Amino acid sequence: MKNKTDIKSLNLCELEAAFTQMALPRFRASQVYRWLQVQGVTYFDEMTNVSLQLREQLAAAYFIPSAQIERKLVSQIDGTVKYLFSLYDGQTVESVVMQYKYGYTICVSTQVGCRMGCRFCASTLNGCIRNLAASEILSQIHAAQRDLSIRISHVVLMGMGEPLDNFENVLRFLELVSDENGLNISARSISLSTCGIVPKIKELTKRKLQITLSVSLHAPNDAIRSTIMPVNRKWGVDTLLAACREYASVTGRRISFEYTMIDGVNDSDACARELGKKLRGMLAHVNLIPVNLVKENTFHKSDKVHIERFIEVLKEYGVTATVRRTLGADINASCGQLRQSAKQAEQKEVSN
Numbered sequence: 088m089k090n091k092t093d094i095k096s097l098n099l100c101e102l103e104a105a106f107t108q109m110a111l112p113r114f115r116a117s118q119v120y121r122w123l124q125v126q127g128v129t130y131f132d133e134m135t136n137v138s139l140q141l142r143e144q145l146a147a148a149y150f151i152p153s154a155q156i157e158r159k160l161v162s163q164i165d166g167t168v169k170y171l172f173s174l175y176d177g178q179t180v181e182s183v184v185m186q187y188k189y190g191y192t193i194c195v196s197t198q199v200g201c202r203m204g205c206r207f208c209a210s211t212l213n214g215c216i217r218n219l220a221a222s223e224i225l226s227q228i229h230a231a232q233r234d235l236s237i238r239i240s241h242v243v244l245m246g247m248g249e250p251l252d253n254f255e256n257v258l259r260f261l262e263l264v265s266d267e268n269g270l271n272i273s274a275r276s277i278s279l280s281t282c283g284i285v286p287k288i289k290e291l292t293k294r295k296l297q298i299t300l301s302v303s304l305h306a307p308n309d310a311i312r313s314t315i316m317p318v319n320r321k322w323g324v325d326t327l328l329a330a331c332r333e334y335a336s337v338t339g340r341r342i343s344f345e346y347t348m349i350d351g352v353n354d355s356d357a358c359a360r361e362l363g364k365k366l367r368g369m370l371a372h373v374n375l376i377p378v379n380l381v382k383e384n385t386f387h388k389s390d391k392v393h394i395e396r397f398i399e400v401l402k403e404y405g406v407t408a409t410v411r412r413t414l415g416a417d418i419n420a421s422c423g424q425l426r427q428s429a430k431q432a433e434q435k436e437v438s439n
């Protein structure tokens with residue numbers, strides 16, 4: 088792949104320009120684009136209405152990044168499917184497909200690993216190995232659609248990695264996935280989750296996309312947030328919330344705040360009051376997520392009583408909150424855990 092160009096990360100204009108340079112007719116570019124973006128083919132030979140000569144010409148200059156199913160777990164409880172995909176260089180990432188009343192949602196990864204260092208998160212345990220190309224984010228959707236024979240209607244960028252730490256590729260992914268000549272998943276059906284890289288939130292605001300911005304807040308103040316999320320030492324809670332307010336007012340889109348409930352860390356009445364005061368009047372919703380146990384850390388879930396109290400207190404400030412439905416509880420569906428356990432199994436095999 089070294090000397091070849093990733094053909095699936097090109098938009099239609101770029102592909103047409105490349106075809107013009109190769110003295111090929113433009114309509115051929117849109118045929119190839121559809122194979123790549125709609126069908127999600129992984130080999131040029133799958134493009135059956137493209138001549139053998141052109142397929143060979145393309146294969147000499149380009150490669151098609153794909154996501155190969157390495158492992159697949161299906162929840163016996165709710166049918167949630169979790170994939171471990173391997174990429175062209177052998178690196179692995181996770182995706183999860185969930186079924187809701189309104190259709191299928193996929194949670195995709197944007198990086199191999201993550202360098203943000205959140206203390207409760209399994210994805211960041213070994214740092215960030217590399218960014219995913221736009222094509223590799225798309226390939227997770229294509230591979231799942233093909234494997235399950237379904238059409239995915241919603242995408243959340245909430246898997247491994249920090250999307251705003253891979254800004255250009257993620258923007259390109261958003262352009263391609265919402266293209267009407269491609270998967271045609273509209274921006275309004277896409278959520279991007281960030282731990283709070285403020286300058287990138289501001290850049291995103293300028294683009295005025297209609298995607299939902301999810302912000303992993305997890306604490307109402309710097310004292311708590313900085314101990315569980317290192318990113319907060321750079322951009323504190325007030326700076327982050329100011330950027331969120333601006334995003335909401337420029338785009339008219341409600342911000343979704345993720346708040347992981349960790350027993351004894353961020354789940355007190357005082358935390359709820361502080362959060363209520365800070366979010367009061369904002370176009371926002373709070374998603375409470377009982378923290379998932381990660382073997383490598385010592386955090387525990389808050390109990391039901393604390394979670395219910397938290398919701399009640401927020402309500403007093405006019406802030407709506409709901410508890411995130413847990414899907415795939417029996418398959419370690421939260422991010423980073425499958426890759427981590429596959430890695431440990433590999434290491435065991437090596438050391439045995």
Ligand code: SAH
Pocket residue numbers: 205207208209244245246247248249250280281282283301302303345347376377378379380381421422
């Ligand atoms: N880097 C992005 C997106 C990936 S993480 C972000 O930080 O938002 C997706 C969500 O899962 C984030 O809200 C993250 O804080 C949360 N998360 C990570 N580990 C978790 C765990 N062990 N239990 C519950 N939520 C977790």
